[in-house]
Amino acid sequence: MPRVIAFQGEHGAYSDEAIRSHDPEAQTLPCERFVDLFRAVLEGKADACLLPVENSIAGTVAQSYELLLDHDLRVQAEVILRVEHMLLAIPDTNIEQIKRVKSHPQALSQCEAFIRRRGYEPLAAYDTAGSARVLAAEPDPQTAVIASRLAGELYGLQILERGIEDNPYNSTRFFLLGVNDAPYNPNVPNKTSIVFATRHKPAALYECLGAFARNQINLTKLESRSRRSHPWQYWFYLDFEGHPEEPHVADALNSLLRSASFVKMLGAYPAAPMPTYTDNSTSALHMIPLPRAELKVNGNEQ
Amino acid sequence: MPRVIAFQGEHGAYSDEAIRSHDPEAQTLPCERFVDLFRAVLEGKADACLLPVENSIAGTVAQSYELLLDHDLRVQAEVILRVEHMLLAIPDTNIEQIKRVKSHPQALSQCEAFIRRRGYEPLAAYDTAGSARVLAAEPDPQTAVIASRLAGELYGLQILERGIEDNPYNSTRFFLLGVNDAPYNPNVPNKTSIVFATRHKPAALYECLGAFARNQINLTKLESRSRRSHPWQYWFYLDFEGHPEEPHVADALNSLLRSASFVKMLGAYPAAPMPTYTDNSTSALHMIPLPRAELKVNGNEQ
Numbered sequence: 086m087p088r089v090i091a092f093q094g095e096h097g098a099y100s101d102e103a104i105r106s107h108d109p110e111a112q113t114l115p116c117e118r119f120v121d122l123f124r125a126v127l128e129g130k131a132d133a134c135l136l137p138v139e140n141s142i143a144g145t146v147a148q149s150y151e152l153l154l155d156h157d158l159r160v161q162a163e164v165i166l167r168v169e170h171m172l173l174a175i176p177d178t179n180i181e182q183i184k185r186v187k188s189h190p191q192a193l194s195q196c197e198a199f200i201r202r203r204g205y206e207p208l209a210a211y212d213t214a215g216s217a218r219v220l221a222a223e224p225d226p227q228t229a230v231i232a233s234r235l236a237g238e239l240y241g242l243q244i245l246e247r248g249i250e251d252n253p254y255n256s257t258r259f260f261l262l263g264v265n266d267a268p269y270n271p272n273v274p275n276k277t278s279i280v281f282a283t284r285h286k287p288a289a290l291y292e293c294l295g296a297f298a299r300n301q302i303n304l305t306k307l308e309s310r311s312r313r314s315h316p317w318q319y320w321f322y323l324d325f326e327g328h329p330e331e332p333h334v335a336d337a338l339n340s341l342l343r344s345a346s347f348v349k350m351l352g353a354y355p356a357a358p359m360p361t362y363t364d365n366s367t368s369a370l371h372m373i374p375l376p377r378a379e380l381k382v383n384g385n386e387q
Numbered sequence: 388m389p390r391v392i393a394f395q396g397e398h399g400a401y402s403d404e405a406i407r408s409h410d411p412e413a414q415t416l417p418c419e420r421f422v423d424l425f426r427a428v429l430e431g432k433a434d435a436c437l438l439p440v441e442n443s444i445a446g447t448v449a450q451s452y453e454l455l456l457d458h459d460l461r462v463q464a465e466v467i468l469r470v471e472h473m474l475l476a477i478p479d480t481n482i483e484q485i486k487r488v489k490s491h492p493q494a495l496s497q498c499e500a501f502i503r504r505r506g507y508e509p510l511a512a513y514d515t516a517g518s519a520r521v522l523a524a525e526p527d528p529q530t531a532v533i534a535s536r537l538a539g540e541l542y543g544l545q546i547l548e549r550g551i552e553d554n555p556y557n558s559t560r561f562f563l564l565g566v567n568d569a570p571y572n573p574n575v576p577n578k579t580s581i582v583f584a585t586r587h588k589p590a591a592l593y594e595c596l597g598a599f600a601r602n603q604i605n606l607t608k609l610e611s612r613s614r615r616s617h618p619w620q621y622w623f624y625l626d627f628e629g630h631p632e633e634p635h636v637a638d639a640l641n642s643l644l645r646s647a648s649f650v651k652m653l654g655a656y657p658a659a660p661m662p663t664y665t666d667n668s669t670s671a672l673h674m675i676p677l678p679r680a681e682l683k684v685n686g687n688e689q
Contacts, residue, residue, distance in 0.1 A: 118499065140449070147446030190491060190513055197420065209513040211492055290609075291600045298593045307592075309609045 087112045090261070091122045091131035097214035097236030103166040103259050104135050105235065119148060123156045126264060133161065133263040140168070140257045142195065145308060150322055153260075153280070153351055160260045160278050160352025161267040170196055170231050171241040173217055175224040180245050188231035196231055198251040205229070217242055254261045259321040260352070265352050273326035276305065278351040280318050281341060289344070290321070296340035297325060300333040328353045389414045392563070393436035399538030405468040405561050406437050407537065421450060425458045428565060429543060435463065437566040442470070442559045443658035444497065447610060452624055455562075455582070455653055460581035462562045462580050463569040468556040470500055472533050473520055475544040477526040482547050489518045491523025498533055500553040507531070519544055551607040562654070569656050577630035578607065580653040584622050590648070592623070592666035599627060602635040630655045 091114040092100035101113050114131050116122050122134035136152070139145045148212050170192055174183065186193070186200055187208040193200065200207050210216035213232040220230050221240035229245060230236075260278070269275070283289035290309075297304060306324040327334040329350070342348055394402035403415050416433050418424050438454070441447045460630050465680075472494055476485060479505040488495070488502055489510040495502065502509050512518035515534040522532050523542035531547060532538075550641035564578075571577070585591035599606060608626040629636040631652070644650050 118496075142449055144447040144449030147442070148444055190511070193513075194420075207513070209492070209511045211495075211509070211511040288600055290606070291596060294596070298590055304592070304611070307604070307609065307611045386416060 088132040089114050089130070090274040091116050091125040091134035093117070093119050093122060093137075094212055095214040095218060097217055097239045098212065099168055099233050099257060100135050100137060100164060102233045102235040102258070106166060107135075107162065107164045107261065119152055123158060126158055127156070133261055134158075135164065135259045135261055137257050137259050140255070142252060143191065145322075147200055147219070147310070149260075150310070152319060153262075154320075154349065157344060157349075158262040159266050160262065161263045162261040163276065163357045164259040164261060166257050166259065166358045168195075168250065168257055169234065169248050170250045170284040171234050171237055171244050172229050172249050173220070174229045174233055174245050175220065175226060176241065176243045178226050178229075178243060178245065182226050183229045183245070183263050184227040186229045186231060187220070187348070189213050189216070195255065196249045196251060200251045214239075220270055227377045235386065247294065256352045258357075261354075262352075266352065269328055269330045269353070270355060271328075271330070274326065274356045275353055276324055276326055277328060277353040277354045278322070278324045279338075279341075279348055280320055280322055280351060281348040282346040284344070284346045292321075292344045293321075293341055296337040296344065298336045299340070301335055302327055302334065303383050326356070340372075347384070390415050390434040391432070393418050393424045393433035395419070395421050395424060395439075396514055397516040397520060399519055399535055399541045399641065400514065401470055401535050401559060401581075402437050402439060403466060403516070404535045404537040405559070408468060409437075409464065409466045411569065415565055421454055424564070425454060425460060427508060428460055429458070435563050436460075436462065437466065437561045437563055439561050441561050442557070444554060444557055446495065447624075449612070451562075452582070452612070455564075456622075456651065460564040460566065461652075462656050463565045463567075464563040464656045465578065465659045466561040466563060467509045467659045468559050468561065470552065470559055471550050473536050473539055473546050474548040474551050475522070475534055475539045476531045476547050477522065478543065478545045480528050480531075480545060480547065484528050485531045485547070486529040488531045488533060489522070491515050491518070494533045498551045498553060501551045514561050516541075525599075544595050546676070555677065559577055562657075563656075564654075568654065569575055571632045571655070572657060573630075573632070576628065576658040577655055578628055578658045579630060579636065579655040580624075580626045580627055581640075581643075581650055581651060582622055582624055583650045586648045592621075592646050594646045595643055598639045601642070602639040604636065628658070630663040654660065 087110045090104045090111045092098060092104055093116055094100055095115055102112055104113050109196055115124060116125055125131040126134050137146050138149045138151050143284045183205060185208055186205040187210050189212050190209050192213050193207045214236040216230040217232040217236040217240045220228060221242055283293060303326040305326060308322045329335055329338060389412045392406045394400060394406055395418055395502045396402055397417055406413055406415050414426060418427055423529050424438055427433040428436050438446050440451045468497050487505040487510055489512045491514050492511050495509045518532040519534040519538035522530060523544060534579045547570055558646040585595060604623060605628040607628060610624045631640060653683045
């Protein structure tokens, strides 16, 4: 039986496209809000859900991290989707006929130079896939929409132009969330995501990061955040290379538990390949591990 | 002569409201895109501009930081605005008449529980203030808009309900940017914002943060970011307490210059008070300064 994976938006949303790129067999379940994704999994309506956590242009999705903190789902995989905006119209439209372009304001602004160059009138819509669905239902040869390739396919629209975004480095990173931990595969590069809070004392973060430095662990994301509902408390979102099943990662997490006010494991999962416009498969902050040579200074080998 | 301060959006946008809260005498200049703000200042059309850099719900505005990196304006002040959404309608409307509510999708989603409770039909618009302007120009007693108090005032709309956002902890932080540095005032708490890149070597970030730890400087924001157009290079946005005119800050910045791949000063400015829903005036990461007692261990005092 195919897995049911929930996503926010309508069929044809970029999240829907990301699920199908990750698991072509999955059945995708649209939900209205981010919080509904968590509920769908917890209530057994879905086996997993796909939550956007950061976009290379818009930045970290703060709301997603708040929801991760408030629930107990586990990150089972990360999915990175290159966001490629398509100009879609009803079949047999000639591109010269187009006068208006409809989409979510964020998609419109990401294609702003393109729209300006063509002299189209931009019109706001609630979401990208929804504007494709509406255009298909109410055909208008002078209106195009900006949405995913999948939305075009699902609603029978024609692709007038591909990749119309002004900035080609547009990708969204998602977490695939489920109730259980992903099985550990030692043969692939793994990543671990946690949230921790520092204690209310000087040098607290510096001490927390020391656990990772001593264990030569590469961090791949570090972000401070204060919750306005909890003034004076700082939270850190941290992604790093490695898996808690590896002894040096377990050691770092144990040290962190002793230094931090609290630590919440979000999950450990295989690292996703980067989108195809980069030529490197993964990248790390290169900030934490002490060099091996340096470590040896304190040992017997020098 | 009043200062001209550019902002993104239409008159009545939250940015416009933030400028007026910061400098009630200023003349505000609407611009279409974020990049136009920088141009307005560099071309002398505005004395300064106000750029949103983070929102407590949506997170860091990644695009703003990219623009700060690519231009040479200086942060002269930070402005923190509590975002309070108003339900606005044409004058003499009775709240029972309202059937539809129009706004930017982000504002609609921030008031989603309210809209659902009332059973209104949500309609997407390009921005909040623009939907207020359009409603005033094309009056419809069954339609309300979600926008700022200022938009209601400017376009002669009536406030049907205040503070309709689902999450009361909604604030946006802005940078006021100009060509020159703000004058140093040693009598107020100051903050400094920088961007730096780490070198491609192990423990690079750990080394960079050491400069701040040794100088007992509190960090208030730390965020890693990889630029997909520059794979393998990591950037950090860092805000900390203090001013480069203070010797211990100058020392930390000098150490950082030696450790980092590059450092870009964004500016030093008086710290803004937090919005009124918190009872603390500022908060810090409490992570970097070593405790005084600890420092004394290496001195002559113990």
